[in-house]
Amino acid sequence: MMFVPKEEIKDRIDRLRPLIKEASLEGAFFHYKIDYYYLSGTMQDGFLFVPLDGEATLFVKRELKRARRESPLQQVIPMESLEEIKPYVRGMKRIGLQLDVIPYNQVIKYKALLGDAQFVDVSPLTKALRKKKSPYEIRLMEKAAVISKKVYGKIPEILREGMREIELGGIMESHAKSLGHEGLLRMRSLNYEPYTWHILSGRTGSIVSQSDSPMGGLGLSPAFPVGASMKRIRMGEPILIDFGINYHGYHMDLTRMYAIGHMPEEFVRAYEVCKEIQYRVLDRALQGALASDLFRYSQQLADESGLGPYYLGYDHHKVNFLGHGIGIELSELPFLAPRHDYPIEEGMTFAIEPKMVFPGKGASGIENTVLMGKDGYRILSDADESITII
Amino acid sequence: MMFVPKEEIKDRIDRLRPLIKEASLEGAFFHYKIDYYYLSGTMQDGFLFVPLDGEATLFVKRELKRARRESPLQQVIPMESLEEIKPYVRGMKRIGLQLDVIPYNQVIKYKALLGDAQFVDVSPLTKALRKKKSPYEIRLMEKAAVISKKVYGKIPEILREGMREIELGGIMESHAKSLGHEGLLRMRSLNYEPYTWHILSGRTGSIVSQSDSPMGGLGLSPAFPVGASMKRIRMGEPILIDFGINYHGYHMDLTRMYAIGHMPEEFVRAYEVCKEIQYRVLDRALQGALASDLFRYSQQLADESGLGPYYLGYDHHKVNFLGHGIGIELSELPFLAPRHDYPIEEGMTFAIEPKMVFPGKGASGIENTVLMGKDGYRILSDADESITII
Numbered sequence: 043m044m045f046v047p048k049e050e051i052k053d054r055i056d057r058l059r060p061l062i063k064e065a066s067l068e069g070a071f072f073h074y075k076i077d078y079y080y081l082s083g084t085m086q087d088g089f090l091f092v093p094l095d096g097e098a099t100l101f102v103k104r105e106l107k108r109a110r111r112e113s114p115l116q117q118v119i120p121m122e123s124l125e126e127i128k129p130y131v132r133g134m135k136r137i138g139l140q141l142d143v144i145p146y147n148q149v150i151k152y153k154a155l156l157g158d159a160q161f162v163d164v165s166p167l168t169k170a171l172r173k174k175k176s177p178y179e180i181r182l183m184e185k186a187a188v189i190s191k192k193v194y195g196k197i198p199e200i201l202r203e204g205m206r207e208i209e210l211g212g213i214m215e216s217h218a219k220s221l222g223h224e225g226l227l228r229m230r231s232l233n234y235e236p237y238t239w240h241i242l243s244g245r246t247g248s249i250v251s252q253s254d255s256p257m258g259g260l261g262l263s264p265a266f267p268v269g270a271s272m273k274r275i276r277m278g279e280p281i282l283i284d285f286g287i288n289y290h291g292y293h294m295d296l297t298r299m300y301a302i303g304h305m306p307e308e309f310v311r312a313y314e315v316c317k318e319i320q321y322r323v324l325d326r327a328l329q330g331a332l333a334s335d336l337f338r339y340s341q342q343l344a345d346e347s348g349l350g351p352y353y354l355g356y357d358h359h360k361v362n363f364l365g366h367g368i369g370i371e372l373s374e375l376p377f378l379a380p381r382h383d384y385p386i387e388e389g390m391t392f393a394i395e396p397k398m399v400f401p402g403k404g405a406s407g408i409e410n411t412v413l414m415g416k417d418g419y420r421i422l423s424d425a426d427e428s429i430t431i432i
Numbered sequence: 433m434m435f436v437p438k439e440e441i442k443d444r445i446d447r448l449r450p451l452i453k454e455a456s457l458e459g460a461f462f463h464y465k466i467d468y469y470y471l472s473g474t475m476q477d478g479f480l481f482v483p484l485d486g487e488a489t490l491f492v493k494r495e496l497k498r499a500r501r502e503s504p505l506q507q508v509i510p511m512e513s514l515e516e517i518k519p520y521v522r523g524m525k526r527i528g529l530q531l532d533v534i535p536y537n538q539v540i541k542y543k544a545l546l547g548d549a550q551f552v553d554v555s556p557l558t559k560a561l562r563k564k565k566s567p568y569e570i571r572l573m574e575k576a577a578v579i580s581k582k583v584y585g586k587i588p589e590i591l592r593e594g595m596r597e598i599e600l601g602g603i604m605e606s607h608a609k610s611l612g613h614e615g616l617l618r619m620r621s622l623n624y625e626p627y628t629w630h631i632l633s634g635r636t637g638s639i640v641s642q643s644d645s646p647m648g649g650l651g652l653s654p655a656f657p658v659g660a661s662m663k664r665i666r667m668g669e670p671i672l673i674d675f676g677i678n679y680h681g682y683h684m685d686l687t688r689m690y691a692i693g694h695m696p697e698e699f700v701r702a703y704e705v706c707k708e709i710q711y712r713v714l715d716r717a718l719q720g721a722l723a724s725d726l727f728r729y730s731q732q733l734a735d736e737s738g739l740g741p742y743y744l745g746y747d748h749h750k751v752n753f754l755g756h757g758i759g760i761e762l763s764e765l766p767f768l769a770p771r772h773d774y775p776i777e778e779g780m781t782f783a784i785e786p787k788m789v790f791p792g793k794g795a796s797g798i799e800n801t802v803l804m805g806k807d808g809y810r811i812l813s814d815a816d817e818s819i820t821i822i
Contacts, residue, residue: 219602
């Protein structure tokens with residue numbers, strides 16, 4: 043098993059400290075496992091404390107031996123009772139906690155324990171840190187891309203008329219897992235749950251669900267109303283496959299279009315328009331445009347093509363983003379969306395996903411995961427971009 | 433698609449109101465989707481408000497049309513801004529919120545909006561409600577059991593020497609999904625994530641991880657350190673398969689033992705002891721023993737067999753429960769565990785899982801999902817209980 047290198051963890055903690063200082067904090071706790079994994083290299087059950095000065099300490103509930111093997115941090119210690127944090131924060135007046143994700147009751151326990159200390163949300167700190175990827179992280183994303191390419195490459199062997207969306211999703215997932223896919227795509231939110239994602243055929247491509255996506259799919263039941271469904275895939279339907287991969291915690295996101303026999307012309311054209319939007323937006327990103335401008339520019343291109351009403355969803359179902367950063371969460375900074383007034387800089391990785399949804403008929407579009415480099419961008423999800431007709 | 437019947441939702445809300453009254457509340461919000469699904473029949477993005485008197489109201493962010501179709505509630509309304517809740521809670525002084533799961537920042541928004549109202553944790557109310565299942569819920573669990581039996585029945589066709597744990601897990605999952613399994617097992621906790629669960633062979637059966645389970649498995653990487661791994665399954669190893677099913681939101685949990693060629697005698701004996709513990713505990717549950725006593729009784733039986741040191745884990749890795757309630761969460765009331773001083777009553781469903789872990793060697797044990805009836809218990813997970821040798 044491959045562990046996060048010592049220099050990588052050291053570098054992340056080193057970059058975190060100035061942010062802790064800037065926030066006028068004396069130390070910060072990280073309880074959300076995606077973030078303490080980023081800073082410690084382990085996802086064993088516990089939490090991390092990083093003081094402004096002094097050694098970072100990982101408190102481990104279960105399992106200590108594995109946490110010590112996985113994390114290059116010097117101080118990885120067992121924790122039985124919350125009381126044990128007291129000596130580490132003695133005298134501190136402003137302490138960081140991840141207030142965007144920690145349940146209210148848990149924060150109250152910290153308040154009871156630490157009296158008059160003030161608690162400040164530190165999730166923005168790790169979000170900012172994680173916005174740019176290191177060469178090590180990019181290598182893991184490249185490996186995720188290799189798995190992704192293999193899984194998509196298998197679709198023509200599997201996809202048959204009459205099979206259910208969920209059958210196709212299940213077989214893809216099973217194959218992906220045998221190649222190292224960790225099976226779930228991560229996002230921070232109380233009610234988000236990972237799922238088989240979007241294997242949508244014909245009409246289900248136009249069904250919206252609880253997710254913040256132009257299309258949601260029918261899902262399996264009211265208790266799981268999103269993603270692939272029991273619907274059988276038919277000849278001549280546009281089939282949109284948006285299936286993410288997670289390798290060693292790093293995500294890869296891409297969407298491609300398929301059809302059995304033939305794809306209706308409307309969807310072929312929509313796909314070509316989406317592909318063009320993608321490349322024109324990427325070119326403009328290279329020129330240093332703000333992420334918010336890239337979003338607006340893509341809307342303008344969609345309007346010019348005449349497909350504006352279907353772009354990123356229809357009617358009040360339209361979503362307000364063209365792309366999302368991607369790394370150890372499926373959705374992180376940067377966002378190609380309104381109010382994100384910063385340029386896409388070297389080291390940022392993001393998924394760009396221009397898509398069109400036609401009410402009652404289906405969806406068409408493309409998605410790629412892209413790395414912004416020094417002199418140009420690189421599409422990490424380098425699977426073939428043509429529509430596959432089976 | 434099958435929806436939750438109107439009478440079912442009515443009955444749940446009717447049973448909730450006296451609990452709201454007992455807690456001296458004027459109304460309660462439910463933001464955690466498992467709970468508002470239980471009370472409304474939909475998992476679309478939104479939240480539910482139940483006043484002590486008057487109509488329950490479901491506020492929906494996305495997707496309204498589906499929420500209206502899925503929920504039999506009269507008041508299912510769109511919500512754009514949190515401000516819109518104000519008329520519904522005007523003048524209320526004590527309001528319920530699910531403080532065990534809602535992030536701190538979100539509660540602060542409610543405090544800012546509703547001024548001097550006092551907020552009280554209402555998760556204990558839905559937990560109490562959900563402790564006993566209705567005939568409708570039991571029927572769904574029976575359907576989950578049918579899927580479970582089919583999936584386990586397929587293992588002898590799939591399991592081959594040299595295949596990876598995760599390969600077997602992936603194929604089982606793929607098959608389960610094609611039968612309606614929703615793919616994830618739900619538990620309320622900040623850092624819990626669903627996974628391929630326990631496909632553990634030989635040594636990996638004795639590897640502990642972050643989960644509160646006697647065994648955790650190796651998993652795929654430090655970013656997913658639990659469940660099935662890349663380890664190849666060998667002849668003569670004890671293979672423990674603990675693979676849950678989720679059908680229309682309702683879970684089914686069971687564990688069976690497998691081996692290729694033969695199973696070492698030590699594990700066969702441990703399995704027989706576990707099976708005996710299971711049936712003797714169930715008999716005592718019938719006589720009205722407290723759940724906490726059932727846990728202690730099982731420890732006594734394990735000690736008498738001479739296998740006490742391996743029972744429910746070894747050394748400091750032992751877990752403190754023999755069983756857990758099961759329904760729309762994998763882990764809910766009742767618990768066969770210390771301090772749970774109540775009897776197992778008619779209508780309760782629970783998983784009972786006596787298991788033994790031998791350090792460095794592997795694990796053996798059984799698990800069934802059981803319904804307590806009026807005159808006896810019924811094992812819902814009625815798959816064959818013998819060890820399968822392939």
